[in-house]
Amino acid sequence: NAGVTQTPKFRVLKTGQSMTLLCAQDMNHEYMYWYRQDPGMGLRLIHYSVGEGTTAKGEVPDGYNVSRLKKQNFLLGLESAAPSQTSVYFCASRKTSVETQYFGPGTRLLVL
Amino acid sequence: LAKTTQPISMDSYEGQEVNITCSHNNIATNDYITWYQQFPSQGPRFIIQGYKTKVTNEVASLFIPADRKSSTLSLPRVSLSDTAVYYCLVAGPGTYKYIFGTGTRLKVLA
Numbered sequence: 001n002a003g004v005t006q007t008p009k010f011r012v013l014k015t016g017q018s019m020t021l022l023c024a025q026d027m028n029h030e031y032m033y034w035y036r037q038d039p040g041m042g043l044r045l046i047h048y049s050v051g052e053g054t055t056a057k058g059e060v061p062d063g064y065n066v067s068r069l070k071k072q073n074f075l076l077g078l079e080s081a082a083p084s085q086t087s088v089y090f091c092a093s094r095k096t097s098v099e100t101q102y103f104g105p106g107t108r109l110l111v112l
Numbered sequence: 113l114a115k116t117t118q119p120i121s122m123d124s125y126e127g128q129e130v131n132i133t134c135s136h137n138n139i140a141t142n143d144y145i146t147w148y149q150q151f152p153s154q155g156p157r158f159i160i161q162g163y164k165t166k167v168t169n170e171v172a173s174l175f176i177p178a179d180r181k182s183s184t185l186s187l188p189r190v191s192l193s194d195t196a197v198y199y200c201l202v203a204g205p206g207t208y209k210y211i212f213g214t215g216t217r218l219k220v221l222a
């Protein structure tokens with residue numbers, strides 16, 4: 001039982017490049033979340049999903065897209081990376097009936 | 113969503129009890145209070161959750177007064193390894209979005 005895993009752990013992009021961050025959970029959780037955390041700041045919600053095939057915008061969705069084709073996976077895409085997207089990205093999941101989120105180890109992204 | 117207010121930072125010494133208070137004046141009837149702990153370069157980790165009165169587990173205690181407009185996370189006899197950021201969240205069943213805020217940065221000194 002690996003919990004929540006994220007791929008990659010670290011990535012450097014040039015401005016304008018695209019990439020996809022992968023989040024996977026093996027706990028059969030319905031809800032999944034993508035957050036970003038900037039230095040000295042709390043987590044801000046980017047997008048979330050309440051089930052397979054559904055996604056919704058969070059607090060800071062601009063510049064990101066997501067997909068949830070399989071229940072266990074939640075992908076975060078950056079179509080054209082900008083330096084302002086330099087951050088640490090955390091994925092989380094939880095069961096519908098339980099108000100406890102389980103977080104992944106994070107992906108550190110640097111956009112030059 | 114209930115907005116929460118916590119102290120930005122706190123210092124303590126090893127072996128002391130630490131109490132971190134979170135204010136959530138507009139908490140809804142069905143909302144739970146959840147505390148998370150985050151170490152540098154790691155994702156937040158669940159510590160404790162409660163609805164009212166007192167909850168205790170092997171790591172911490174959570175005190176919630178009758179009006180539920182605030183809550184206090186109590187860490188008994190802290191050690192250097194308790195140095196972390198602590199977040200208070202308020203949310204109820206069916207909540208989709210969460211607001212973490214900046215949390216409380218606890219530094220435990222030797």
